[in-house]
Amino acid sequence: MNLLGSLFSSSIGRKFLMAATGLVLFGFVTGHLVGNLQIFLPPEKINHYGHLLESLGSALWAIRAFLLVCVVIHIWLAIQLTLENRAARPAAYAAEKTMRATLASRVMARTGIVVLAFIIYHLLHFTIRAQHPEWSEHTYRLADGTMVRDVYRMVVEGFSSVGVSVFYIVAVGLLAYHLAHGISSMFQTFGLKNENWTRGLDTTAKIYCWAYFLLNALIPLSVLGYVPVLSGLIQR
Numbered sequence: 001m002n003l004l005g006s007l008f009s010s011s012i013g014r015k016f017l018m019a020a021t022g023l024v025l026f027g028f029v030t031g032h033l034v035g036n037l038q039i040f041l042p043p044e045k046i047n048h049y050g051h052l053l054e055s056l057g058s059a060l061w062a063i064r065a066f067l068l069v070c071v072v073i074h075i076w077l078a079i080q081l082t083l084e085n086r087a088a089r090p091a092a093y094a095a096e097k098t099m100r101a102t103l104a105s106r107v108m109a110r111t112g113i114v115v116l117a118f119i120i121y122h123l124l125h126f127t128i129r130a131q132h133p134e135w136s137e138h139t140y141r142l143a144d145g146t147m148v149r150d151v152y153r154m155v156v157e158g159f160s161s162v163g164v165s166v167f168y169i170v171a172v173g174l175l176a177y178h179l180a181h182g183i184s185s186m187f188q189t190f191g192l193k194n195e196n197w198t199r200g201l202d203t204t205a206k207i208y209c210w211a212y213f214l215l216n217a218l219i220p221l222s223v224l225g226y227v228p229v230l231s232g233l234i235q236r
Helices: 004-011 012-041 041-054 058-088 091-100 108-128 133-137 151-158 162-189 198-223
Strands: 139-143 147-149
Touching: 004 108, 004 133, 012 151, 012 162, 012 198, 041 133, 041 139, 041 147, 041 151, 058 108, 058 133, 108 139, 108 151, 133 151, 147 151, 151 198
Parallel strands: none
Antiparallel strands: 139 147
């Protein structure tokens, strides 16, 4: 049996593959946040960033496809492992374990499905621009004279919708909640978690997740004018 088959067929392999895809996605969401926070800088910055990504051409779509596959595999494995664990435990033991488990760990698969739905919508909204084809016509002239897509305007107009902003904030909140348990589990699967620094790791994970949620939420809230200090930085 090949290596990939072994990863999917054994419980240990599935846990390792789930942790590996989780690590990839963790790196992506962190980088994605850093890129999005450029909305608080002059439009030149985020538009140059967007142009840099688009200049990758088909490679960018290959990266997007890879990330989407990682999301699907991650969620599918979470469901499989959850069903496997339930089937392997006696009813009384399962009830006892459920009582001791954190809420985050018990709803990992469900929050993952919601996050997947959000990712698909996010791609349709800002990347494919299915609801706003006119965004493809908005351009911006960089300092060097290059005409690029006006990502800055697209983000501002997109989050000017209260419904879109609320959905975004809720989805990012669920993702942060998902990460709060996932980061700790990932380190445990890789054998990097021990009694000496478990508490510190869990605390660091919670701090990261709160920061991730709040920084992401600041973007739509600022566009809508609910954060006066930062709202003044948004050029409409």
